[in-house]
Structure formats: structure tokens, C-alpha cells
Amino acid sequence: MDKEISMEQMTNFCKNYGFIFQGSEIYGGLANTWDYGPLGSRLKNNIKDAWRKRFIQQRNNAYEIDADILMHPKVWEASGHVASFSDPLIDCKECKMRHRADNLINDFTSSSIADSMTKEEMINYIKENNIKCPNCNKSNFTDIREFNLMFQTYRGVTNDNKNVVYLRPENAQGEYVNFLNVQRSMRCKLPFSIGQIGKAFRNEITPGNFTFRTIEFEQMEYQTFCKKGEDMELYEYFKEYGKKFFIDLGIKEEDLRFHDHEKLAHYASAACDIEYKFPFGWGEINGTHNRTDFDLSAHQKYSSISQTYLDPDTNEKYIPYIIESTYGLDRTVLAILFSAYHVEKLENDEREVLKLHPFLSPYKVAVLPLVKKYHSEKAKEIYKKLSNCFMCSYDETASIGKRYRRADVIGTPFCITIDNETLNSNTVTLRFRDTMEQIVLNVDEVASYVEDKIKF
RNA sequence: GCAGGUGUAGUUUAAUGGUAGAACUCCAGCCUUCCAAGCUGAUAACGUGGGUCCGAUUCCCAUCACCUGCUCCA
Numbered sequence A: 001m002d003k004e005i006s007m008e009q010m011t012n013f014c015k016n017y018g019f020i021f022q023g024s025e026i027y028g029g030l031a032n033t034w035d036y037g038p039l040g041s042r043l044k045n046n047i048k049d050a051w052r053k054r055f056i057q058q059r060n061n062a063y064e065i066d067a068d069i070l071m072h073p074k075v076w077e078a079s080g081h082v083a084s085f086s087d088p089l090i091d092c093k094e095c096k097m098r099h100r101a102d103n104l105i106n107d108f109t110s111s112s113i114a115d116s117m118t119k120e121e122m123i124n125y126i127k128e129n130n131i132k133c134p135n136c137n138k139s140n141f142t143d144i145r146e147f148n149l150m151f152q153t154y155r156g157v158t159n160d161n162k163n164v165v166y167l168r169p170e171n172a173q174g175e176y177v178n179f180l181n182v183q184r185s186m187r188c189k190l191p192f193s194i195g196q197i198g199k200a201f202r203n204e205i206t207p208g209n210f211t212f213r214t215i216e217f218e219q220m221e222y223q224t225f226c227k228k229g230e231d232m233e234l235y236e237y238f239k240e241y242g243k244k245f246f247i248d249l250g251i252k253e254e255d256l257r258f259h260d261h262e263k264l265a266h267y268a269s270a271a272c273d274i275e276y277k278f279p280f281g282w283g284e285i286n287g288t289h290n291r292t293d294f295d296l297s298a299h300q301k302y303s304s305i306s307q308t309y310l311d312p313d314t315n316e317k318y319i320p321y322i323i324e325s326t327y328g329l330d331r332t333v334l335a336i337l338f339s340a341y342h343v344e345k346l347e348n349d350e351r352e353v354l355k356l357h358p359f360l361s362p363y364k365v366a367v368l369p370l371v372k373k374y375h376s377e378k379a380k381e382i383y384k385k386l387s388n389c390f391m392c393s394y395d396e397t398a399s400i401g402k403r404y405r406r407a408d409v410i411g412t413p414f415c416i417t418i419d420n421e422t423l424n425s426n427t428v429t430l431r432f433r434d435t436m437e438q439i440v441l442n443v444d445e446v447a448s449y450v451e452d453k454i455k456f
Numbered sequence B: 001g002c003a004g005g006u007g008u009a010g011u012u013u014a015a016u017g018g019u020a021g022a023a024c025u026c027c028a029g030c031c032u033u034c035c036a037a038g039c040u041g042a043u044a045a046c047g048u049g050g051g052u053c054c055g056a057u058u059c060c061c062a063u064c065a066c067c068u069g070c071u072c073c074a
Helices: A007-016 A038-057 A073-079 A101-109 A119-128 A172-177 A179-185 A231-248 A294-303 A329-340 A372-386 A400-409 A420-425 A443-453
Strands: A020-022 A034-036 A062-065 A086-091 A098-100 A145-148 A152-154 A164-166 A192-201 A216-226 A256-260 A270-278 A281-292 A321-328 A341-345 A350-354 A365-369 A392-394 A414-418 A427-432 A438-442
Touching: A007 A020, A007 A329, A034 A038, A038 A062, A038 A192, A038 A216, A038 A231, A038 A329, A073 A164, A073 A172, A073 A294, A086 A101, A086 A119, A098 A101, A101 A119, A172 A179, A172 A192, A172 A216, A172 A294, A172 A321, A179 A192, A216 A231, A216 A329, A231 A256, A231 A270, A231 A281, A231 A321, A256 A281, A270 A329, A281 A294, A281 A329, A321 A329, A329 A341, A350 A400, A365 A372, A365 A400, A372 A392, A372 A414, A372 A420, A372 A443, A400 A414, A414 A443, A420 A427, A427 A443, A438 A443
Parallel strands: A062 A192, A365 A392, A365 A414
Antiparallel strands: A020 A034, A086 A098, A086 A145, A152 A164, A192 A216, A216 A321, A256 A270, A270 A281, A281 A321, A341 A350, A414 A427, A427 A438
């Protein structure tokens, strides 16, 4: 961006132009929920399509699925989320600092004995050993409260514990439990990939930065199943492939960086984020993980269904390794908005312009009659025709200059004006958003001209 | 979850213990033949709930939401 824009200004921008609205706004809002408006959902869907093109269409042996949000509860036991997503939290009554009880004990003893303790055992241990708050050095804690990051609900009409189901906290398990289904039905050989776009839910209390951290969020996930030994090469490959994807979407390379993890999640042997430089600092927009054979092994154990692959080349049977590359869709939308937002100084004026990749733009062409009473009939005719090919907008109010600006600020790459020449010789003036250059085209050439320019 | 800040039309804001004025935007009309022109008109706001008070947008309390910084998570 040429001009710094704060998170607050971006929030207002998104509201003003119909990209993103606060969730349940008329009721005062619900924390960390945001609704995509007409332009925001177009942008988001275009990003999904761009991802599909790069990750499914243009790659060999890659398949998209659409798994259910609700899955068998055992899935989350196998994945480790039931255990590791419920942290035993404890608050210091003196300084109000919140801690994890198991960490307090483990740090105190320099061991991992708390990992096998129950809640009561942990409370007692802290009391007996007079473990102090690391912040204020006093020992006056609340009870332990377990806070599970997974949203729980119940199937059936009774709130019986046996009927607990979870909203998925990640999409990945949908791909893993369908590994064999996809492999058989698509006759896949390793390595192959399963991608999925969908919503996931995490019941986090932590505040978000606009849509950066929300309780409901959408991911574009890509799981590549491979032979052990080929995993690290693929891992490195997908890190770079992901970065290139973001650059192709229009994010500047200097606003991106890799962040290798030292502390790893329970399922991963290697993890690296791609981060974007947001106003609040660097924030993760992609995560690439080497999940090894952890997930499929766990599902084999919990389901008693073999998750092995018979390698036709070597006749070996083994559980594949998985390289996961996850894209936070809402975060990608936000990063792209920040990247695209510009304020340009003109001679006596300035313009706000969203320099989106044309493929991502909500509208591809704005159709503008030069003078409403002379040209609007013809313009509507052309608008109707072009709308068969791509999203168009139509604007006949206020001056032509103002209408150009309206198109600029929402990222429409092309404007065509309908004037007397259109009526006489069937030509229109086509104007580029980025350079404000104009060319004259025959009406019948517009669609194919634009189609060519909006490719991803 | 902690600390601080903010909350008045879509946006930016003004004033006020006696229910609010503007600019921009948007809409309608006039004008206008290529980059936010002009004129006329219209719509539109005190986050929510309590309390004090004859009366609260204003003072107090609570709550909700957002922003900033921590913390946490990945």
C-alpha cells in the first residue's frame, strides 16, 4: 500500500463498500464474527477459484472433496484434539494472570509429570507444593477449569454425553478419513493430494484483529499423501509453492516471510508458516506441516481399519506420510485487501484504488453510459450481454469521473463507456483501472478482450 | 483473560443536563459528451440495559462491541 491504512480504517473501508460487515451488527455484534457482504463474498469466492486452479486443476493427481463439518467423535480422539485442545486453565487470584496448570507443575518440577495427572491431582499438587504464580510470586489460585477449544453440540434431542458431536476444529480429518475412498475411487498412486475448502470452528476467547482471528473460519487445505522418505522434499516444495501462490494473487514478496516452528504441534515433525505483514505485525496466512504417518496411524488404531497403501512398484505395504499445507481463507482475503489498497495522488486530487488481480475483482467490467439520457438504453443492452460472460456492474448516476472512481475503489479492472460513437459505429471506450489508459474497441470484441485479461 | 482507549447518520465529526448541527457518501431531479464539477430536494445518528434527576446523548453503574498493547493459540 502506498499509504498506511490501519486495521480500523480497513474495517470501515470493508463496511463502507460492502466487503465485510460486523456479525449480528444490529444486536450490538457478536465478538469475532464477521459477515462477508456482496463484494467480499465475490472476492472470497474468486480466491477459492484461484486456489482450485493452482492446487487441483493445474496439478496432477489432485482431488477436491467436500467433507461434513460434523464427524464421528472418535475422529477427534484419534486426532488428539480431544486431549490436546482442552487445556486445564487456572487463574491467579492476585494478579489475574491465567496459566495452564500442567505447565505450572511441569515447570516447577522440570518434568512432565503433570501430563498424566487428573484435574484434582493437579490442584492438590499445586497446593501441597505451594507453587507460586510466575507473574506475582504468590500462591492463590482458582480451581482448574477445562476449556475445550472445540465447539460441542449434541445430536438427537437429549443432551446425553454419548451423543456429543463436535464442530470440526480443522478440516484435515475429513481428508484423512477419506484417504482410502479417494485413493480407490480415483485409482490414485502415491503421491497424490486431497484438497478441501471449508469452515472450521475454534472456541477461543482470544481477541481477533478484524477477520484475522475468528471463532468460525474457512480454510483451503491441501493434503499430499506420500511415501516416507519423500516427505521432506514435498514439504519444502509446498512451502515455496504456497509463497508463489500468494505472489500470484498480488501480494508483494517483501510483505511475506517464512516462519519455521521450533515448538511443534502434537501431530507434526516439521512446521513452517507463511506470514504476511499486517498492520499489527506478521501474521500467519499459511501453514505447512509434515504430519508424518501420525494421523493415518491413529485412525488405523482407533477404527481398526487398515490405512495402508500397497505400493505397486515395490509391493510394499505402508502407511503414507502426509504433507499438509493449509491456507487461512479469511486471512488471505484480508492480506489481499491490504496489499491491493492504494491511495494515489493525482494532479489536484487523489483516488482510492483497489489494485486487485483482475481474476479476484468482484466486478470485471463497469458499464457506464456517458450521458444517461442519450446512452443508457444502449448501455443496458451491452451490460446484459456482457453479464453472460462475467460479473459486471452498471452505473449511470453522477458524472463520468465519479463513476470511474466508484469502480476504482472496489477494484473493478475495466470500465467501458457508451457514447455517441457506440450508437453510430458500435465502438466503446475501455479504460484500465491501474493506468487509466483508454482504448477503443468494437462492442463485440469486449468480452473476449476482457476474458483474456482476467485469467489467473 | 489482563491493561488502556473508543462508542453521535454509511463514513468523518460538532454541540448540549431540556432528545442533536455539519461535511462527504448515497438517493431523486435539473445540468453535464470521458476522470470525485454545479444547483435543488430527500433519507439518515446519540451501542444496549439500569441508576440519579422534573428531565440523561451528556453524570454514575453494568453490559456489549471495536481498536491498541500484553497473554494465549497456531
